[in-house]
Amino acid sequence: MKILVCISKTPDTTSKISFTADGAKFNDAGISFIMNPYDEWYALVRACELVEKNGGTVTLINVGGADNDQTIRKGLAIGATDAVRIDAEPKSALFIAKQIAEYAKSQNYDIVFCGKESIDYNGSEVGAMVAEYLDQPFVSYASKLDINGNTATLERDIEGGVEILEVQTPFVVSAAKGMAEQRIPNMMGIMKAKSKPFQVVAPVEFPDLAVPVKFTLPKEKTGVKLVSPDDMDELVRLLHEEAKVI
Amino acid sequence: MILVFAEATSGHFKKAAFEAVTYGIQTANLLGSQCVALTLGKVENAGQLGVYGASKVYNVANEHLANFDSQVYAAVIAQAAEKLGATVVVLSHTSTGKSLLGRLAARLKAGSVAGVKSLPDVSGGGFKVNKGVYSGKAIATYEISSPIKLVSLAGNEIPLQSTGNEVAVESLDVTAPSSRVKVLDVKREEGIVPLPEAVTVVSAGRGMKGPENWGIVEDLAKALGATTACSRPVADADWRPHHEHVGQTGVAIRPNLYIAIGISGAIQHLAGVNQSKVIVVINKDPEAPFFKAADYGVVGDLFEVVPKLTEAVKKFKAS
Ligand SMILES: Cc1cc2nc3c(=O)[nH]c(=O)nc-3n(C[C@H](O)[C@H](O)[C@H](O)COP(=O)(O)OP(=O)(O)OC[C@H]3O[C@@H](n4cnc5c(N)ncnc54)[C@H](O)[C@@H]3O)c2cc1C
Ligand SMILES: Nc1ncnc2c1ncn2[C@@H]1O[C@H](COP(=O)(O)O)[C@@H](O)[C@H]1O
Numbered sequence: 001m002k003i004l005v006c007i008s009k010t011p012d013t014t015s016k017i018s019f020t021a022d023g024a025k026f027n028d029a030g031i032s033f034i035m036n037p038y039d040e041w042y043a044l045v046r047a048c049e050l051v052e053k054n055g056g057t058v059t060l061i062n063v064g065g066a067d068n069d070q071t072i073r074k075g076l077a078i079g080a081t082d083a084v085r086i087d088a089e090p091k092s093a094l095f096i097a098k099q100i101a102e103y104a105k106s107q108n109y110d111i112v113f114c115g116k117e118s119i120d121y122n123g124s125e126v127g128a129m130v131a132e133y134l135d136q137p138f139v140s141y142a143s144k145l146d147i148n149g150n151t152a153t154l155e156r157d158i159e160g161g162v163e164i165l166e167v168q169t170p171f172v173v174s175a176a177k178g179m180a181e182q183r184i185p186n187m188m189g190i191m192k193a194k195s196k197p198f199q200v201v202a203p204v205e206f207p208d209l210a211v212p213v214k215f216t217l218p219k220e221k222t223g224v225k226l227v228s229p230d231d232m233d234e235l236v237r238l239l240h241e242e243a244k245v246i
Numbered sequence: 247m248i249l250v251f252a253e254a255t256s257g258h259f260k261k262a263a264f265e266a267v268t269y270g271i272q273t274a275n276l277l278g279s280q281c282v283a284l285t286l287g288k289v290e291n292a293g294q295l296g297v298y299g300a301s302k303v304y305n306v307a308n309e310h311l312a313n314f315d316s317q318v319y320a321a322v323i324a325q326a327a328e329k330l331g332a333t334v335v336v337l338s339h340t341s342t343g344k345s346l347l348g349r350l351a352a353r354l355k356a357g358s359v360a361g362v363k364s365l366p367d368v369s370g371g372g373f374k375v376n377k378g379v380y381s382g383k384a385i386a387t388y389e390i391s392s393p394i395k396l397v398s399l400a401g402n403e404i405p406l407q408s409t410g411n412e413v414a415v416e417s418l419d420v421t422a423p424s425s426r427v428k429v430l431d432v433k434r435e436e437g438i439v440p441l442p443e444a445v446t447v448v449s450a451g452r453g454m455k456g457p458e459n460w461g462i463v464e465d466l467a468k469a470l471g472a473t474t475a476c477s478r479p480v481a482d483a484d485w486r487p488h489h490e491h492v493g494q495t496g497v498a499i500r501p502n503l504y505i506a507i508g509i510s511g512a513i514q515h516l517a518g519v520n521q522s523k524v525i526v527v528i529n530k531d532p533e534a535p536f537f538k539a540a541d542y543g544v545v546g547d548l549f550e551v552v553p554k555l556t557e558a559v560k561k562f563k564a565s
Contacts, residue, residue: 013381013494013513014513014514015380017380017384019384037494037495038495093351093360094351094358097348119380119381119494119517121379122360122361122377123348123360123361124344124348125344125347125351125358125360127348128345128346128349128352129352131349132320132348132349132350132352132353133352136317137315137316137426137427138345139427140341140344140345141341157341157489158341158434159255159340159341159440159443160434160435160439160440160443161432161433161440162433163429163431163432164429164430164431164432164433165427165429165430166430167426167427171426177488177496178488209351209355209358209390209391210357210359210388210390210391210392211389211391212379212388213374213387213389214387215379215387216387217385218382218384218385221538221539221540224527224538224540224541224542224543225541225542225543226542227543227544228544229547229550229551229554230554232544232554232557232558233558235526235542235555235558236555236562237562238542239524243503243523243541245446245502245523246470246559246562
């Protein structure tokens with residue numbers, strides 16, 4: 001079986017976010033970057049498990065500059081077979097998806113994995129877009145995926161529950177918590193990753209139709225109002241009269 | 247024209263659908279345009295969308311629309327948008343909307359912004375909207391430059407406004423491809439408001455010491471009509487079900503009121519709850535980082551404070 005896993009690079013989850021003074025750009029000074037957790041812990045690990053069991057290959061794809069190579073190598077160390085980087089600045093979701101779909105369309109992947117969302121853009125968009133470009137079904141927010149021949153059974157998180165569904169390959173899936181357990185790459189994985197095939201491909205022409213033009217930080221809380229632990233009537237009064245939430 | 251896809255679950259609208267229509271009419275007013283709504287499959291009482299501002303409600307009835315499949319739904323909504331000449335399409339930022347937005351963007355070659363939290367700024371003929379990015383740690387203003395604009399509206403951002411009356415429902419003739427996804431089963435917890443939709447959330451962390459102590463949290467939630475949530479280590483230890491885990495790697499929520507009990511307020515926890523309107527923190531450690539993100543705080547032992555709070559809430563509700 002042939003699997004493609006879309007990975008993006010995001011700031012570490014503990015990062016303090018800031019922007020340039022004019023608010024136009026993310027300030028990456030002092031930021032350490034990681035592979036988007038949903039892509040790494042769930043999508044990539046499940047893809048590796050499926051191939052370990054059924055045979056096949058796991059290809060990583062990333063749209064980004066050379067500064068993404070370290071993240072991609074980590075994916076190879078975790079167990080992917082090979083990697084492709086589309087050499088372009090990823091500014092909009094549709095642009096990214098177009099690049100991935102253009103590469104994927106001639107490769108006949110059985111499954112294209114992505115994460116449920118990137119923790120920087122928080123769009124949950126790229127997977128659905130790739131599915132549309134490839135004219136394939138899309139199962140979003142999957143917390144479980146099993147495959148038997150060409151038939152996959154998945155659980156998808158919906159508001160207040162799960163949907164259990166069946167779909168034939170090929171399809172696109174976005175991975176949520178529950179699909180697999182995080183894997184820490186071992187020394188052998190890291191050594192092997194150095195010699196695994198890694199291709200850099202030029203992008204296709206495509207416009208950016210929705211781009212961020214300005215960033216702001218949310219209003220700081222003005223300071224916590226402390227209420228005595230012995231006066232919960234006062235807390236209730238504040239929540240009712242001042243905050244108007246009960 | 248502004249087209250709103252008003253989504254229904256088992257034939258019934260939730261608040262998200264009314265919020266989307268309210269957003270649609272307010273956007274239409276800014277653009278000097280009209281707002282119409284689209285419903286798919288069998289929907290009860292579709293005409294009530296007129297109350298929130300839809301001047302017309304269209305319905306597409308087709309056996310292929312009985313279960314949600316993003317491929318089928320996107321095909322139908324895209325045809326409707328083209329047929330009706332929509333310039334803006336509004337969805338809800340729900341599990342359904344999230345699977346549709348990207349597909350529609352690809353189909354209509356339209357710029358899209360997921361989870362918007364503001365009406366568009368249309369000054370100078372542009373179209374700019376705000377959305378939360380970096381897991382709620384920042385807000386980005388996006389400019390959409392394509393002829394058709396696509397947005398999905400974050401929940402609990404736009405106060406509902408009833409401006410009109412029920413309208414007639416017209417059927418719209420577009421084709422629906424057959425679904426390649428087979429829904430085998432849907433399991434939903436009955437009787438509780440799902441976390442992403444909850445207006446009030448009571449959440450607890452490792453300070454609870456063990457699952458056997460959760461009774462006081464559930465009592466408080468019950469008194470408030472709230473949904474319960476928890477921090478990640480609590481779900482990882484199976485003290486609580488996984489769907490209650492909120493934060494960066496769990497569910498992101500934006501209720502009006504979030505009460506955090508025995509949770510330290512780690513940055514990854516805050517990432518999922520920092521868009522709550524009002525945050526109350528109960529913690530015995532006055533140095534707990536959560537207090538910095540809180541509106542109201544109680545420094546004290548949760549095993550004493552929480553039952554007292556529950557009593558106070560009950561007293562208030564009874565008065
Ligand atoms: C990549 C990554 C992703 C993560 N994602 C998430 C996520 O999505 N969600 C999440 O929640 N965490 C997440 N975490 C974990 C996070 O960093 C914290 O470890 C976690 O949130 C701590 O949970 P807690 O506050 O319940 O426990 P603790 O940090 O142990 O805090 C317990 C608190 O309870 C208080 N307390 C103890 N006893 C009492 C008492 N009797 N009365 C009152 N207060 C008391 C203590 O003072 C303390 O502040 C993530 C971590 C990483 C590395
Ligand atoms: N630059 C990128 N390169 C490759 N895949 C990406 C990129 N950005 C996002 N993705 C994939 O799309 C998913 C959803 O991202 P988003 O739509 O940004 O929330 C991520 O979890 C990744 O799997």
